Amino acid sequence: MPRLRNARTTWVILALSMAVLLGLGVGGRAWQAREERVAVAKALTGGGEPNRAAWLLTRYGCGGCHTISGVPGADGQVAPPLNGLVQRVYIGGIARNTPENLVAWIVNPQQFSPHSAMPPTGIGPEDARDVAAYLYAQQ
16 A cells, blocks of 8 residues: 555656646746747837836836836826737827837827827937837737
């Protein structure tokens, strides 16, 4: 009987180990997909640094109006959520979704739409490039 218990324990440990390894495999693929999205976002924005953007989005109060995944406290309900921006055709409903337009929109939305509810952000072009890269890297 002790031998059966050891065999059973071995199988349980083996099954749990496989489950953990499979879980890490899925997590590893998710990490790799995230890294690929970040690399694409950096290339699209001409070197924007998504890792700098979360604090910029907080500093400039973007989360007061927008829900922004990955940014603590960014749960605004006034404007559209900013996830999945890379898949949208238009920015603000009027400007073609290109990296240049997104950076320009972040800096001064009124240049595209004088009656836009989005106020001038105070974000300069370099910081806007980082924010754009962050937004493009989000799902």
